[in-house]
Structure formats: structure tokens, C-alpha cells
Amino acid sequence: MIQFLMNGRIQTENLPDDTTVLQYLRRDAGRCGTKEGCASGDCGACTVVLAEKEGDRLKYTTVNACLTFMPAIHGKQLITVEDLKHRGELHHVQQAMADNHASQCGFCTPGFVMSLFALEKQQQAFSVEHTQHALSGNLCRCTGYRPIMDAAKAICDAPQPDQFDADAQQTLEKLRAISATDQPVSMDELAARYLAEPVSRLVAGGTDLALEVTQRYQRLPKLISLSHIPELKMITLTGQAIHIGAAAPLSDCMPVLHDEFPEFGELLERFASQQIRNQGTFGGNIANGSPIGDGGPVLLALGASLLLRCGAEQRELPLDEFFLGYRKTALQPGEFIEQIRIPRVTSEARQLRVYKVSKRLEDDISAVCAALQIEVRDGVVVHARIAFGGMAEVAKRATHCEAQLLGQPWQTATLERACQALEKDFTPITDFRASREYRMQVAKNLLRRCHIELTSPETLMRVTHYV
Numbered sequence: 016m017i018q019f020l021m022n023g024r025i026q027t028e029n030l031p032d033d034t035t036v037l038q039y040l041r042r043d044a045g046r047c048g049t050k051e052g053c054a055s056g057d058c059g060a061c062t063v064v065l066a067e068k069e070g071d072r073l074k075y076t077t078v079n080a081c082l083t084f085m086p087a088i089h090g091k092q093l094i095t096v097e098d099l100k101h102r103g104e105l106h107h108v109q110q111a112m113a114d115n116h117a118s119q120c121g122f123c124t125p126g127f128v129m130s131l132f133a134l135e136k137q138q139q140a141f142s143v144e145h146t147q148h149a150l151s152g153n154l155c156r157c158t159g160y161r162p163i164m165d166a167a168k169a170i171c172d173a174p175q176p177d178q179f180d181a182d183a184q185q186t187l188e189k190l191r192a193i194s195a196t197d198q199p200v201s202m203d204e205l206a207a208r209y210l211a212e213p214v215s216r217l218v219a220g221g222t223d224l225a226l227e228v229t230q231r232y233q234r235l236p237k238l239i240s241l242s243h244i245p246e247l248k249m250i251t252l253t254g255q256a257i258h259i260g261a262a263a264p265l266s267d268c269m270p271v272l273h274d275e276f277p278e279f280g281e282l283l284e285r286f287a288s289q290q291i292r293n294q295g296t297f298g299g300n301i302a303n304g305s306p307i308g309d310g311g312p313v314l315l316a317l318g319a320s321l322l323l324r325c326g327a328e329q330r331e332l333p334l335d336e337f338f339l340g341y342r343k344t345a346l347q348p349g350e351f352i353e354q355i356r357i358p359r360v361t362s363e364a365r366q367l368r369v370y371k372v373s374k375r376l377e378d379d380i381s382a383v384c385a386a387l388q389i390e391v392r393d394g395v396v397v398h399a400r401i402a403f404g405g406m407a408e409v410a411k412r413a414t415h416c417e418a419q420l421l422g423q424p425w426q427t428a429t430l431e432r433a434c435q436a437l438e439k440d441f442t443p444i445t446d447f448r449a450s451r452e453y454r455m456q457v458a459k460n461l462l463r464r465c466h467i468e469l470t471s472p473e474t475l476m477r478v479t480h481y482v
Contacts, residue, residue: 017085018193020066020092023182025189030085032238033228037061037080040095048096048125049080052154054229056082056222056291057378059153062126064133066092066179068190073183075136076266076293077129079152082225083294084218086240089196092186094179096125099132101178108132111169117162126153130289131167136179141171151377152288198240202324202353205244210326210349215239217351219247219262220294222287223303247298247353256359261298261352268297275359278369279313285371286310288378298352301334304342304409309384311338311410313369315402316386319357325350338409365390365398368465372457374448376479381405382449385461389469391425401462406441406454415439416462430466434459 017028021044030039037054040046040063052060061080065088066073073092099106105113108131118124127150134149146167155163179186199205209215215237218224227233241247247262250271257275259268265283269292273280286292286309300310301321311334319334325347337345346352360367368387373379383405390398399420401413415436423429443454468476475481 016197017089018196019088019090020186020189020193021095022098023189025193028085031234031236032084032086032240033235034085035081035225035228036063036078036083036085036088036093039085040080046095046097050122050125051081052122054081055226056152056288057154058123059126059130059288059290060123062129062153062290064094064129066094066186068187071187073179073186075133077133077149077152077290078294079222079288079290081229082220082222082291084221084225084238084240086196086198086238087218087221087242087294089198089240089243090190090193092190094129094132096128099128106132106177107175108135108166108170111166112163115162115165115169117158117166119157123153123155123158127155127163131170134167135170135174138174139171141168146171148284149289152290196240196243198243200243202244202246205239205241205247205351206324206326209239209351212237212239213348217241217302219296219299220264220291221299222291222295223299223305241298252359254359257357259297259355259357261302261354262296263298265292265295265297275357276313276317276367278367279317282309282313282369282371282384285373285377285379297355301337301355302344302346302352304338304340304344306341306407306409307381307384307405308410309371309381309404312384312402312404313367313386314355314357315410315412316367316369316388316400317357318388318400319355321352322354322356323350324353329353331356335412338411341408362390362398364392366469368468370461370464372461380448383454383457383461384410385458387462387465389420389425389465391469394424394426396420396423396425396429403441403458405449406443406458411441413437413440425466425470427466430463434462437462 040049050060052058056079062077063080064075066075112118130150218238219241241262247260249260250263251258269283297310300308314334321332323330366389370385371381372383373381386402388400399417401416404410416433419433419436437458443451445451
């Protein structure tokens with residue numbers, strides 16, 4: 016049984032766990048303002064907003080309804096474009112879109128409106144960069160983005176209270192009144208249930224798993240949602256490591272990682288869209304064993320480890336022992352990822368460089384993703400951890416390349432030997448994203464780029480740094 020708040024009323028639904036929010040809205044609730052576009056989280060036409068308790072206030076986040084399973088919205092408020100109109104008048108976000116001529120065919124408009132609605136709730140002054148990130152998961156087919164940005168500026172420059180602000184306390188009270196979910200709400204409950212039902216599929220953000228429903232038309236009869244376990248969403252820092260709960264949304268991880276590893280933070284800004292980052296997790300990114308997941312190479316280069324749990328037993332496993340083969344991991348039946356642990360860097364000489372090569376700058380899948388952690392002292396490489404995604408059946412360290420660097424002078428001749436060693440580390444494949452020859456050449460060039468950036472920091476090597 017799922018309970019959530021919609022249109023001011025608590026809704027109680029008994030639906031299959033693999034029902035998406037988009038299916039529910041259009042098929043069961045008759046709310047067709049939320050559109051179905053790509054059904055893969057790439058276009059934003061299905062964007063809705065979830066409001067949930069955060070202390071004594073409400074936190075508003077955008078999600079893709081096409082990739083969100085209904086159990087994830089238990090205990091939350093579901094807001095769609097139909098909810099914005101108030102007393103027969105357009106919401107001021109909708110009015111700003113109309114006033115700035117920001118809608119033509121209108122197919123994408125509901126998604127943009129909901130993203131702008133959530134943006135205004137963040138109560139931040141207008142900035143082009145922040146607004147672009149907020150809207151990055153929405154594609155406009157015909158209007159063009161300038162009028163939409165004009166609407167965003169009008170909204171952020173003159174925010175207005177609305178019915179959601181007026182009803183905030185009532186909304187919080189109604190959300191508190193919602194009964195507990197039949198999904199696990201603690202780590203112990205999860206461990207016991209998954210051990211008893213190891214064939215179930217664990218769902219954190221579900222942004223990858225949901226594609227089996229929306230793209231492959233599969234049924235997922237047994238799902239266990241991780242959305243209601245606070246421990247899995249915690250992010251803590253100790254003197255030695257950053258501890259990230261396996262179900263912590265990427266958007267929550269970004270500020271911490273950007274402060275600690277700016278290159279990692281910049282990569283996450285290019286990781287899918289805002290809607291995906293609001294749900295996607297490192298636990299899911301790692302557990303699905305994808306060879307092109309962007310989290311894997313960086314975490315490998317940083318020497319991350321995983322805290323795994325099966326029943327009452329825990330074990331810590333280095334990430335480079337976790338990936339066994341294509342979509343195959345070291346997880347045992349009934350075992351799950353509890354936490355990702357990233358060692359904090361204590362040496363100022365240790366540098367991280369992260370490169371993502373894809374057909375689009377943002378919201379795209381990598382052809383090659385490279386992460387290199389290098390430390391040079393007195394001209395000699397004393398530390399090298401290098402990992403790539405898109406070059407093998409798993410995200411993988413380049414151990415032969417590392418061996419050519421360690422203990423050697425940080426100079427061009429050493430780099431060229433390391434580049435040649437990449438051919439021992441990887442045998443990339445050709446697919447619709449890139450040929451094997453292209454991938455290998457790119458991998459070598461990224462290693463050369465890292466050398467130039469570290470030895471000649473005044474040289475601008477990335478288009479995002481000078482355009």
C-alpha cells in the first residue's frame with residue numbers, strides 16, 4: 016500500500032511495485048498534463064516535483080515521472096502541472112512562461128514549468144549557471160531557450176508566495192500523518208528482508224532499473240525500495256574518509272565532493288540531468304556493474320572501498336575487487352552496498368584529473384571516461400592510480416600504465432611509455448558511440464592532457480575553461 020499527498024488529499028493506492036509515477040498519472044489519475052516523451056529520463060517532458068519533510072520545512076525536488084516507481088513517493092507530496100493553477104488563475108511561473116513567449120507547441124512546457132517551480136522554491140538569486148543546471152534535463156523542441164531563460168530570470172528576480180507556501184504547515188502535518196510504508200525503514204529491516212528474499216531487486220533512485228520497464232517492457236515483480244532508510248542517505252566526513260550512504264542522491268553528494276575533489280564535482284555536473292541527479296545514487300551506479308557508469312572510474316582512481324552487508328554481517332571490499340565482469344559484481348545473494356568510502360587526500364601534491372568524452376557536453380553517456388590521481392615529488396611520480404570507463408567490460412584500473420609511471424620522472428618520455436602500456440590494459444570494443452581505435456587514441460590523449468595540465472597549469476586545455 017502506498018500513501019502520498021496529491022491535490023491536498025492523502026491518496027492510498029495498491030499498485031504493483033514496478034508502476035511508474037508517469038503510468039499512474041496518465042492511466043489511473045487522469046492527469047495527462049505530464050507528458051511522455053523519451054521514457055528514459057532524457058527529455059524532461061514528464062518532470063514532476065516531490066515535496067518531502069526536511070526538518071520543519073518542505074524540500075522540493077524535480078524527478079522524472081517515467082523513471083520513478085510509485086513506492087518512492089510514499090510519504091511525500093506529488094505535485095504536477097495541474098496543481099499549479101490557483102483559484103482560476105495561472106501560477107506566476109506559468110504566467111512568466113506566457114509573458115516571455117516561452118512556449119510554442121507546448122509539449123515540453125509542463126516539464127519546464129515544473130523545473131522552474133522547483134527552482135523558485137530554492138529561493139536563490141538568478142544566475143545563468145544555476146538556472147541552466149536546474150533546466151538541463153528539459154529539451155525544448157521549437158521555442159528556443161532564450162525566452163525560457165527570460166522567464167526564469169523574471170521568476171527568480173521577483174519571487175512570489177503561492178498556495179504551496181500558505182499551506183506548508185498543513186502539508187507537513189498531513190505528511191506526518193501518513194502511516195509507515197511496508198517497505199523497510201531501517202538497515203536492520205532491509206538486511207533481514209533482503210536475506211529472506213534475495214531474488215528481489217533493490218531500488219534506490221531506480222533511474223537505470225526503470226529502463227527495464229519503460230524501454231524493454233519487462234515486469235519487475237519483487238522490488239525492495241531503499242527510499243525510506245535514513246542511514247542509507249547519510250553523508251559524513253571523518254578525518255580519514257568521506258562516507259556516502261548507498262542511497263544518497265547524487266545532488267546531495269555534489270557539494271561535498273566538489274569541496275573535496277573539484278574535478279569530481281565538475282564531472283557530476285555533467286552526470287545526466289538535474290532530475291536524474293535528484294534520484295540517482297552511487298550505490299546504484301556501482302551495483303549495476305555498467306562499464307560506462309561515470310562514478311566507477313573516479314572512485315577507482317580515488318581508492319574507494321565499499322561497506323557491504325549481508326544479514327548481520329559486514330565486510331569492506333576495495334572497489335577494484337568489486338567488478339568481476341560485464342554487469343557482474345562480487346555481491347553475494349542477500350548482500351547489498353551499505354556505504355561508499357572515499358579516502359580523503361592529505362597531500363597537497365596529489366592531484367586528481369577527470370575527463371569525460373561524449374557526443375554532448377551534458378546529459379550524455381561517455382564514450383570514454385578517465386580519472387587520474389597523480390602525485391609528483393621532486394620531479395618523480397610517487398603515486399599513480401588511473402582508471403577508465405568505456406574501455407573494457409567494466410570500469411577498470413590501468414595497472415600496466417600505472418607501473419610505467421611509478422618511480423619515473425614526470426616527463427614526456429615516461430608519458431609515452433605509459434600511453435603504450437594502455438594497450439596491455441585495455442582491448443576496447445567498437446559500438447555506436449565510438450570505434451575501438453578512437454577509444455584507445457582518446458585514452459592515450461587524455462593521459463597526455465593530464466601531463467600538460469599538471470606541468471603547464473597556465474595552458475587552458477578544456478573548452479569549458481575558456482568559452
